[in-house]
Amino acid sequence: MADSDNSRTLPVVTRRRLLSASATWLAGQVGGVDVGLYFVYGRTNRGDPALMLWQEWWAAHQQVEKLCRRQQRLETALIDALGFPHVDIALPDQDYVVAAFSVEEIDRRFGDVPADAEAKMRAQAVLAERQAVWDTLDERLGYSRAKQAEDEAFALRAERLNELFAKQAHSVAGVAAKLHAVLAMGEDSPADEFPWPQIRAAMADLLNIRSGPSAV
Structure with missing residues (x-):
């Protein structure tokens, strides 16, 4: 049974x-x-x-x-409107890009190599700009x-x-x-x-x- x-x-x-x-x-x-x-x-x-x-x-x-x-x-x-704030980084000597969602990620990807300092600053500026756009819409929507x-x-x-x-x-x-x-x-x-x-x-x-x- x-x-x-x-x-x-x-x-x-x-x-x-x-x-x-x-x-x-x-x-x-x-x-x-x-x-x-x-x-x-x-x-x-x-x-x-x-x-x-x-x-x-x-x-x-x-x-x-x-x-x-x-x-x-x-x-x-x-x-849907913006996607998560991020920046795509083309790594030196690599044939692909990676997404960074924070300043800490950007710093980690580039490191302290002097030759990459300018690219790192550009990436930080792009991320800051996209984060500002996100924050503005966030404030309007109330997320x-x-x-x-x-x-x-x-x-x-x-x-x-x-x-x-x-x-x-x-x-x-x-x-x-x-x-x-x-x-x-x-x-x-x-x-x-x-x-x-x-x-x-x-x-x-x-x-x-x-x-x-x-x-x-």
């Missing part, structure tokens, strides 16, 4: 639908009472600090996704500002995640909140690798028992 008992598969439901359904359910539990879980586990969700922290983490997570999309959109617009906002959002999300997992859950919904955070953070992970199917199966179980013994 196959080892079907050693693994668990989810019902036919997409990963995003599971995340969405669990987030909707958890949002309904914040500050509320899950009557079914009260009869099954003898306690309510009211005041569970894990749920409160999950709510803050979920808001931070959604903000990260929003700002990531904006930052990527602006970066694409910059690259760097979006990138900074994204970095700050990532830091806040990490802080909220640490707070969530440092706090003991006082209800099944609180435990589900932690599982939901793990699934959301690992959304881009392969669907068929441990431990993602197992975690998704556990989350599906929690959703299935959310109404207590009467749940289908």
